[in-house]
Amino acid sequence: MSYNFKETMNKPERLAPGHRMCAGCGGTIAVRGVLRALHEGDRAVVGNATGCLEVSSFMYPYTAYEDSYIHNAFENAGVTLSGVETAYRVMKKRGKVKEDYKFITFGGDGGTYDIGFQSLSGAMERGHDMVYVCYDNGAYMNTGTQRSSATPRFADTTTTPAGKVSSGKVQVRKDLAAIMAEHHIPYVGQTAFTNNFKDLHTKAEKAIYTQGAAFLNILAPCPRGWGYEPSDLMDICRAAVDSCYWPLYEVVDGKWILSYKPSNKLPIEEFLRPQRRFRHLFKPENEELIGEFQKEVDRRWEGLRERCQSLRVLGVYPHETPRPGAFVQNREADSMKTGSMLWSCGYILRFAYECIQHIDIFLLQAYNEEGCFVSCITAVKEKVI
C-alpha cells in the first residue's frame, strides 16, 4: 500500500502520551512508528526488555500502551514473546482464542546486542511469528550511558571516557542487523527517521505482516547520551543515513536489498560534529581518528553494496511496487521522469515477465551504481531475451 504521511500520522496512538521518556527521545518515536504500522483493528501483544523505554512507559500500575504489554528482563525479552506466540497458536487451534494477534518485542541496544542476544537468537531461529524491534541509541542510556557493543568506536561514554589516556570506545560497533540476516529469517530491516518516516513505516509493516520471524533495527538517537539539541534529531538521522554510517536496507527471504543510496555521500564529520560524545575527535591532535572512522564506514558500506548487488534502473514508476497495469498506463509520463530505484536482477526479470503479459514489447536499460550501462532487457510477448 502506498504511504500517506498525513493519514499515517493521524492514526490513533497506541503508545499514549503521558509517559516519562525525555523530550525528543528517538526510542519513543521508534515505538510509535512501529505500532502505527499495525492495521487498525488488529490486536498486538507488546514485549519490552528493561531499559529507558520500559522504566518510563510502564510504571505499574500505569501503562502508556494501548495493547497488552509484558515487561521482561534483559535476558528473556525474545524468548518471552516466543512463548506467548506459541501459546496463542495452540489456543487458536483449540478454538479458545478467536481474535488475531501480532507479537512485537522492543529492546534497547544493551538488551538486544548484548544481554538478550541469546534469547533473541533462539526465538528468531525457531521461526516464531513475531517481530523483534531494537531501538538502538548506542549505549546503556537508562543507567547513565555505559558503552554497549552497539556503541560506535571513539564515542565518549561513562565507561569509555575520552580524555588524556583514552580516545573513547576502542572497539567498532557490532552489526546486529547483518547477524540477524544470517539467521536466514524471512525479514530483516534496518531503518531510521528519514523521508517523512516512510522507510520506518514501510519496513515496520513488512516486519509485522511477514509470516514468521522478523527483526527491525532502528536508529534511535538519544539527545542526552549523544549530546545534541532535541530539535536537531531529524538532521542527525539524515546525516547518519547520508554519510552511510547507518545504511537503510532490508533482507527479504535471504535477498539483500539496499533501500536508499545517497546521491551525495556525506563525509562522516557531518554526522559526528553535532554530537558531544564525539567532540574530542575535532581537536587537532585527533584528526586522524576521524579518518579511521571514515575508513570503517566506507569498508562496511562497500561490503553492503556488494551484498545487495543491485542494478539501478532509470525510469521510475510512480508506484512503490511496480505493477504491469500501471506501467502500461503511465509509461509516457514515467519516461519523462528521472530518478532511480534499486532492483535486484531476479526482480527485474520477474517484472519484465509480468509486464510482457500486458504489453507487446518491454525494453529496459540497466545501469550499475556508477551510472555505467550494464545491460538491456528486451521482452517480446512471453519471451524474455
Ligand SMILES: Cc1ncc(C[n+]2csc(CCOP(=O)(O)OP(=O)(O)O)c2C)c(N)n1
Ligand atoms: C541483567 C541486568 N543488568 C543490568 C540492569 C540495569 N539496567 C537497567 S536499564 C539498563 C540500561 C539498558 O540499556 P539499553 O538496553 O541500551 O536501553 P536504553 O536504556 O539505552 O534505552 C541497565 C544496565 C538490569 N536491569 N538487568
Ligand code: SF4
Ligand atoms: S536518556 Fe536518552 S534514551 Fe533514555 S529516555 Fe532520555 S533521550 Fe530517551
Ligand SMILES: [Mg+2]
Ligand atoms: Mg541503549
